Amino acid sequence: xxxxxxxxGRHEVTLREPFxxxxxxxxxxxxxxxxxxxxxxNFGAGExxxxxxxxxxxxxxxxxxxxxVITPALRSVTALDQGLMQLxxxxxxxxxxxxxxxxxxxxxxxxxxxxxxASLSVTTNQIRTDVTVPVAEPDALEExxxxxxxxxxxxxxxxxxxxxLEKNLxxxxxISGLVQGRASLRVDPNQAWDFEYxxxxxxxxxxxxxxxxxxxxxxxxxxxxxxxxxxxxxxAPIMADESLFTLGDLEKLLKVKACTxxxxxxxxxxxxxxxxxxxxxxxxxxxxxxxxxMMEGAGGVHAAALxxxxxxxxxxxxxxxxxxxxxxxxxxxxxxxxx
Numbered sequence: 001x002x003x004x005x006x007x008x009g010r011h012e013v014t015l016r017e018p019f020x021x022x023x024x025x026x027x028x029x030x031x032x033x034x035x036x037x038x039x040x041x042n043f044g045a046g047e048x049x050x051x052x053x054x055x056x057x058x059x060x061x062x063x064x065x066x067x068x069v070i071t072p073a074l075r076s077v078t079a080l081d082q083g084l085m086q087l088x089x090x091x092x093x094x095x096x097x098x099x100x101x102x103x104x105x106x107x108x109x110x111x112x113x114x115x116x117x118a119s120l121s122v123t124t125n126q127i128r129t130d131v132t133v134p135v136a137e138p139d140a141l142e143e144x145x146x147x148x149x150x151x152x153x154x155x156x157x158x159x160x161x162x163x164x165l166e167k168n169l170x171x172x173x174x175i176s177g178l179v180q181g182r183a184s185l186r187v188d189p190n191q192a193w194d195f196e197y198x199x200x201x202x203x204x205x206x207x208x209x210x211x212x213x214x215x216x217x218x219x220x221x222x223x224x225x226x227x228x229x230x231x232x233x234x235x236a237p238i239m240a241d242e243s244l245f246t247l248g249d250l251e252k253l254l255k256v257k258a259c260t261x262x263x264x265x266x267x268x269x270x271x272x273x274x275x276x277x278x279x280x281x282x283x284x285x286x287x288x289x290x291x292x293x294m295m296e297g298a299g300g301v302h303a304a305a306l307x308x309x310x311x312x313x314x315x316x317x318x319x320x321x322x323x324x325x326x327x328x329x330x331x332x333x334x335x336x337x338x339x
Contacts, residue, residue: 004107006071008063009033013297014326020134022161022192023053030059031297034066034099036074036107044106044116046099047300048267054242054294055267057093065096074100080108084273094245094270101271102303116303117339120272120310126336127309129319130155130186138167138174145178152334155213155316157186162193169204176210184316188216191242195219195226202235214261217241227258239263239290250278254285263292263318266304279311292318298329305330305337 010030019026029049037043048066050059073090077083083104087097102116109119131153133144148156158175160168175185193201198218205212216239219226224243231238239261240253245268253259262282269275279289291308293301301322308317319337322330331338 003075004077005037005039006066006074007033007035007037008066009035010059010063011297013295015295015324016326017324018134019132019295019324020136021159021188022135022190026295029295031300032059032062032066032099033297033299034070034103036103038107038111040111042107042111044103044108044110045299046102046104046106046271046303047297048095048099049294049296049300050095051267051294055093055095057095061093062096062099065092066099070096070100074104077104080104083108087271088273095267097270097274098266098300099271101273102266102299105272117306117309120306122306122309122339124309124313125339127305127313127319127339128154128316128335129305129323129332129337130157130316131320131323131335132156133158133175135159135161136171138170141171141174142178145175149179149182151332152336153183154335155184155186157188157216157318157320160187160189160192162189162197165197165200165204168201169208172205172210173208176208184213185210186213186216186239187218188241189218191217191220193218195223195229198226198230199233199235202230202233206235212236214239216261216263217243224253224256224258227253228256231258231260237261241265241292242268244278245269247274247278247281250281254287259287261288261290263290264307265292265294266300266307267294267296272303272307275307276311279307283311288312288315290315290317293321295321295324298322298325301330301337302339305339309339 214237241263
């Protein structure tokens with residue numbers, strides 16, 4: 001059998017409006033594409049983006065991983081299981097591993113005459129997602145929230161940052177008043193707070209009578225004891241995001257009962273293979289599993305959406321990244337993402 005061919009590409013994604021969180025402001029970003037093909041016309045592609053503030057990687061590191069480490073390791077693979085074993089043995093960034101994992105799975109699915117969706121036993125053609133309300137001043141929220149509601153989204157993820165408590169509570173009060181029960185609210189400060197602030201925020205919401213579906217990763221990645229303490233307050237469900245990259249991370253979260261939700265992302269876990277393991281273990285322990293993504297390309301979001309459809313098709317996931325694209329290759333309608 002002839003060896004496989006590997007191609008590395010890069011393209012730019014431009015957003016319809018700035019994506020602003022406590023960690024960063026994004027208006028445009030590059031996406032790396034890793035394609036595996038053969039002389040018979042079979043192919044599969046995976047994507048990665050660099051997120052230095054979250055994963056700690058870089059474009060240069062990802063491209064080096066894919067060309068100098070992963071490509072030689074996969075050059076002569078003849079079966080998916082063999083390729084996944086080879087990939088598991090190399091030391092690379094999780095984002096690099098994710099691109100290769102999705103490319104491998106897509107290639108061997110295509111080679112067998114199937115699709116990546118079929119190989120994951122996906123039986124639906126759409127999945128529900130929330131949509132992000134970025135960090136914004138209170139007087140800008142009416143236009144932002146009204147736009148999301150008019151497009152049929154039934155779950156809003158509100159990004160907040162480190163501000164005086166009264167200001168963030170005012171933001172929530174404004175949004176809650178605009179929503180009037182038409183959408184659930186999720187809050188994500190992206191690690192910007194400490195335990196005391198987070199507890200005061202949740203108590204403030206309770207005083208205002210504002211219910212949220214969950215508070216996502218308000219404290220630093222390694223502060224899982226603080227997550228556990230917030231969970232014990234029983235003021236709102238807690239979600240772990242940046243605290244969860246690996247199965248080992250999940251075991252630590254489970255040990256201290258740090259959360260009731262987890263946000264699993266391909267670029268954190270290292271692809272579909274490892275994300276499936278994490279999601280299954282979390283589900284077995286009674287946690288709710290939301291599949292999310294970074295601000296990625298359409299290919300990365302689509303792969304994540306297939307994973308969401310495979311493990312929890314009934315939930316509203318966190319897959320709006322491609323909705324933000326000025327020219328999106330993925331269709332969104334009434335809060336549903338087309339697979």
